[in-house]
Amino acid sequence: xxxxxxxxxxxxxxxxxxxxxxxxxxxxxxxxxxxxxxxxxxxxxxxxxxxxxxxxxxxxxxxxxxxxxxxxxxxxxxxxxxxxxxxxxxxxxxxxxxxxxxxxxxxxxxxxxxxxxxxxxxxxxxxxxxxxxxxxxxxxxxxxxxxxxxxxxxxxxxxxxxxxxxxxxxxxxxxxxxxxxxxxxxxxxxxxxxxxxxxxxxxxxxxxxxxxxxxxxxxxxxxxxxxxxxxxxxxxxxxxxxxxxxxxxxxxxxxxxxxxxxxxxxxxxxxxxxxxxxxxxxxxxxxxxxxxxxxxxxxxxxxxxxxxxxxxxxxxxxxxxxxxxxxxxxxxxxxxxxxxxxxxxxxxxxxxxxxxxxxxxxxxxxxxxxxxxxxxxxxxxxxxxxxxxxxxxxxxxxxxxxxxx
Numbered sequence: 322x323x324x325x326x327x328x329x330x331x332x333x334x335x336x337x338x339x340x341x342x343x344x345x346x347x348x349x350x351x352x353x354x355x356x357x358x359x360x361x362x363x364x365x366x367x368x369x370x371x372x373x374x375x376x377x378x379x380x381x382x383x384x385x386x387x388x389x390x391x392x393x394x395x396x397x398x399x400x401x402x403x404x405x406x407x408x409x410x411x412x413x414x415x416x417x418x419x420x421x422x423x424x425x426x427x428x429x430x431x432x433x434x435x436x437x438x439x440x441x442x443x444x445x446x447x448x449x450x451x452x453x454x455x456x457x458x459x460x461x462x463x464x465x466x467x468x469x470x471x472x473x474x475x476x477x478x479x480x481x482x483x484x485x486x487x488x489x490x491x492x493x494x495x496x497x498x499x500x501x502x503x504x505x506x507x508x509x510x511x512x513x514x515x516x517x518x519x520x521x522x523x524x525x526x527x528x529x530x531x532x533x534x535x536x537x538x539x540x541x542x543x544x545x546x547x548x549x550x551x552x553x554x555x556x557x558x559x560x561x562x563x564x565x566x567x568x569x570x571x572x573x574x575x576x577x578x579x580x581x582x583x584x585x586x587x588x589x590x591x592x593x594x595x596x597x598x599x600x601x602x603x604x605x606x607x608x609x610x611x612x613x614x615x616x617x618x619x620x621x622x623x624x625x626x627x628x629x630x631x632x633x634x635x636x637x638x639x640x641x642x643x644x645x646x647x648x649x650x651x652x653x654x655x656x657x658x659x660x661x662x663x664x665x666x667x668x669x670x671x672x673x674x675x676x677x678x679x680x681x682x683x684x685x686x687x688x689x690x691x692x693x694x695x696x697x698x699x700x701x702x703x704x705x706x707x708x709x710x711x712x713x714x715x716x717x718x719x720x721x722x723x724x725x726x
Contacts, residue, residue, distance in 0.1 A: 364409060365440035368429030372401070372413035373444055376425050380446065391448065393420035408432035421448045453708055454540060455481075457499065459698040460680045463542040466503075468492045468513075471667075471689035475499060478679075478698025479519065483539055486523070488513035492687075499698075501530070502537045542683065543707055545658070547608055547637055548586075555606045555635065558584045565589025565609065572597045577621065580605060583630060593620050601655075602627060604706060606635045611659075613651075614643035626654035626678065626699070631706035633657055633678060640682070642666065642674065654678060654699075656706040667692035678702040 379386040389395035398414035413427045424445050431438045455461050459478030466482040469489040479499035480486060486503040488494060490511040494501070500519035501507060509515060509527040521530035522537050548556040556562060560582030563571070568587045571578050577598035590609035593599055598621040605611070611634050614620050626632040633655025634640055640659045642651060643666045650673040657663050663682040665674055667689035674689070677697040687694055 364431040364433075365429040365438050366442070368409050368411040368431065369427040369440050369442040370429075372411035372427030372429065373425055373442060375401075376413055376415050376427075377446060380448070390415075390417065390423060390446075391421055393417045393422070395423055415446075418445075422446070453700065453704050454543060455679065455681065455703060455707075456700065457698060458540075458679065459499065459696045460685055461540070461542070461682075462685045463683045465684055467684070467686045468494055469686065469688045471687040471692065471694065473687055473694045473696065475696045475698075478696070480517075481537070481540065483542075488515060504536050504539050542681070545635065545660075545707065547606065547635075555584055555604070556586045559586035559606070560584060562586045562588065565591075572599065577623075593622055595620060597621070599623070601625070601634075602632065604631045604633060604635060604655075608637040610638045611636045611640045612643070613641070622651060622653075624653045624655045626702050628701060629705065631656070632702060633706050635706075636660065639663070650675065652676075654702065656681065656703055658682070658707060662686065665689065665694060678706070681707070 380390050381387075386395065386397070389397070395415055395417045398412070400410060400412045402410040409429070409431045411427055411429045413425065415423050415425045417423045422445065424443065427442050429440045429442070457478050458481045459475050460466060460480050462482045462484070464482070464484045465487060466480060466485075467487045467489070469487075469492060471492050473492075473494045475494070475496045477498050480494070480496060480501050482503045482505075484503070485505050486501060486507045488509050490513070492511075492513040494513075494515050494517075496515075496517040496519070498518055501515060501517040501521045501523075503523040505523065506525040507515065507521055507523045507527055507530070509529060515521070515527065515529045517530065520532040520534055521527075522534045524536045526533035546554040548554055551557060563586070565587060566589075568589075568591060572593065576596070577600045579600045579602075581602045584604045584606060587605070587607040587609070589607065591605065591607045591611045593611075593613045595615050596619070600623045602625045613622055624632055624634070633653070635656070635658045637660055639661040640657050641662075641664045653676040655676075656678045657676070657680045659682040661682070662684045663680055664686045665688070667674065673692060674694040675696070676694075678699050679702070680696070
């Protein structure tokens, strides 16, 4: 009987030990699975995030990726294997949704003892790519644009007026790759003609327009900081500041006068008169008027644009060009900005005026006696001259994440 009890006791003890052993094995196995799960969770997440960060790095530092991202054409992908973790990889793709906007999808994978763990991370990136409120406006006026006794060809960009666009006295305006836009009316008088490939936008359009579309919204004229104490004012950024008399002496005593500083500032008027010659590779700013030419005699001006820099003439008052008989053609690579008027007058009958950049003024008048003016819009020139160069806009990651396991 005692032997039977002992046998039963041994069996019970062995059963208890077996249960304890099974529970311990189960617990160890469960903890191991938790450990592997945590390892795969963190590992695949950080692999996927590494892919996101590599794309953002390229958007900030690779010029090809930057251009495609800002143009809205980027569609790229790549895979990295064993670069960060052994048996780990990430696969990334970025696709544009708009200029300066794109979706990034990154898949992190990790091989843990023959089992593949995967995690997908999605995010959207955005960058401010157009700080220019006058984009594609070859000419902008806060009031009227007047074309009188003139032939104007806008090869790239559009004409924009916050008031009226007026053509007088047998004038012609050909806008080859843009629009004729007036917040009020477009008026043709004296058998003038208007051809706009992109159509007309106004409250009232002439019959020359292939289509008459609703008038554009008012666009505020950009106000510039000429001479405040702020470090970004033109006077503060100027490499040289002259009085009106000092600048006249420079023109009188240097033929040609070559200005290659980023900004040259004149306190007063600038008069480029008979016998003067100016070659400008930068921005010339005057807090008075800027006038070129006289009724008699020959003057010369040349404005050159360096990519990435501003160029042109900026006046707190008015800018006027007067082309004289037998004078050279005027070729400008830059911006003409006047808080009052820009007037382009040709008394030569044979002279040509050409500009690549933009014209921005309260009012613009062409009075060419049927001379030819050829205009082309250049965004880089306009932005760098009037709105920059600002610090490069950062790539911003929007806080919108989705994760799939």
